[in-house]
Amino acid sequence: MGKMWSGRFSKNASSLLDQFNASLNFDKKLYRYDIMGSLAHASMLKAQGILSEEEYRQIEKGLQEVLREIESGDFSFDISDEDIHMAIEKRLTQIIGEAGKKLHTARSRNDQVALDFRLYVQAHNEIIRELLLKVIATLSETAENHTETMLPGMTHLQHAQPINFGYHLMAYASMLKRDYERFDSSFERNNLSPIGCAALAGTPHPVDRRMTAEELGFDAPTLNCLDTVSDRDFALEMLFNIATMMMHISRLAEELILWSSSEFGFVTLSDAYSTGSSIMPQKKNPDVPELLRGKTGRTYGNLIALLTVMKGLPLAYNKDMQEDKEGTFDSVETAEISLTILNEVIATMTVNKERMEQACKVGHLSATDLADYLVEKCGIPFREAHFITGRAVALAEQKGVDLSELGAHDLQNIDGRIGEDVTGYLSIRHSMNARNSEGGTSTARTKEQIASIRRWLGEKVKD
Numbered sequence: 001m002g003k004m005w006s007g008r009f010s011k012n013a014s015s016l017l018d019q020f021n022a023s024l025n026f027d028k029k030l031y032r033y034d035i036m037g038s039l040a041h042a043s044m045l046k047a048q049g050i051l052s053e054e055e056y057r058q059i060e061k062g063l064q065e066v067l068r069e070i071e072s073g074d075f076s077f078d079i080s081d082e083d084i085h086m087a088i089e090k091r092l093t094q095i096i097g098e099a100g101k102k103l104h105t106a107r108s109r110n111d112q113v114a115l116d117f118r119l120y121v122q123a124h125n126e127i128i129r130e131l132l133l134k135v136i137a138t139l140s141e142t143a144e145n146h147t148e149t150m151l152p153g154m155t156h157l158q159h160a161q162p163i164n165f166g167y168h169l170m171a172y173a174s175m176l177k178r179d180y181e182r183f184d185s186s187f188e189r190n191n192l193s194p195i196g197c198a199a200l201a202g203t204p205h206p207v208d209r210r211m212t213a214e215e216l217g218f219d220a221p222t223l224n225c226l227d228t229v230s231d232r233d234f235a236l237e238m239l240f241n242i243a244t245m246m247m248h249i250s251r252l253a254e255e256l257i258l259w260s261s262s263e264f265g266f267v268t269l270s271d272a273y274s275t276g277s278s279i280m281p282q283k284k285n286p287d288v289p290e291l292l293r294g295k296t297g298r299t300y301g302n303l304i305a306l307l308t309v310m311k312g313l314p315l316a317y318n319k320d321m322q323e324d325k326e327g328t329f330d331s332v333e334t335a336e337i338s339l340t341i342l343n344e345v346i347a348t349m350t351v352n353k354e355r356m357e358q359a360c361k362v363g364h365l366s367a368t369d370l371a372d373y374l375v376e377k378c379g380i381p382f383r384e385a386h387f388i389t390g391r392a393v394a395l396a397e398q399k400g401v402d403l404s405e406l407g408a409h410d411l412q413n414i415d416g417r418i419g420e421d422v423t424g425y426l427s428i429r430h431s432m433n434a435r436n437s438e439g440g441t442s443t444a445r446t447k448e449q450i451a452s453i454r455r456w457l458g459e460k461v462k463d
């Protein structure tokens, strides 16, 4: 059979054209949304008197049959149909005859593809948000068990100040909460229906765009048809939201890789989520976090690719826009499996509390506390306190101990104004709990943060 658009052509399309031009191999993923959209469109055409009851009934039944064929694997995809929209319409007409040819009234593939793709993006936005909630809940649960487990907080990857592990995990929970909110706001902004815009200028048929919008779960129709068929911002937002979320996941993955190394030994990843080496029998490798870190790159690539596709396009539809799909599908699939496996990795890892606390005895983590003690208890100006503390650190280094292990006597030799009570200030736990300002690392403040995220999670689950 010739192409649906073959009326004005006198030669058949070359098979090379089919290979180059067709999107069917990848846009078949949209079949469900295409059928949903067609059902809503047909029902509106009926309500407007454009289709008879009988025609609508046949179209509805035929589309259900096409759906069944696709889902059971009976549907034969033929690349010369070009894309999923024409493949479905052709099959519908084969099944029901004449009525099938009326389905495309008041519609163009331009608003059809904009609709299908938007429905896909909106549906996966919801799936990704659900998965994000699970990871945030798992982080919060793990954090709850470790609000007293101390580890060195770092800057420049050097020991800086003691923090607790729960606090560290809640930093990631906070990032992922922002990611959730970003997906949420994109969903709200883009929940508008493109169908009924036709090719670019609207249609002379008396379509009811409000009806199709409502039927498909949108808040309203889009405002301007020319914009609607030219717009891929909804996909770009999805790609940006995924790229940013993956950047956060990648930073956590990087820390998991470091923490599970022999040098750190802070966590042990479950055997179920680790791999071995083909030559070194002793090896246990953190492939999952490495892949989370690695896959982040492709999500950036997909974002930049689509931004680049769109940047020079005159209004309205241009075939360049067919390039919007593969990268978006790839990012969405990457995001969903990444969140799913990350959740498992966190839920099943062992936290090696002793190793973390041992590490706190390296690097004089309580140096800032000694300086603060000198300011508060001895009335010494901060600059001078900084210098005295530096001397104390030098003494500890010379003795081969951590600052927290020096006795009051050693410190009094450096500065006579130092009291016996100083040792309490140098303990690592004291140092952690002293950072009790709002949002700080003390156990009490960390618990507050966990409670706050838990409340938020509770509200989201209710919604």
Ligand code: ARG
Binding pocket: 023, 027, 082, 083, 109, 110, 113, 317, 319, 321, 322, 323
């Ligand atoms: N396969 C096309 C795409 O994904 C569908 C829209 C085609 N529209 C057109 N006017 N050629 O972009």
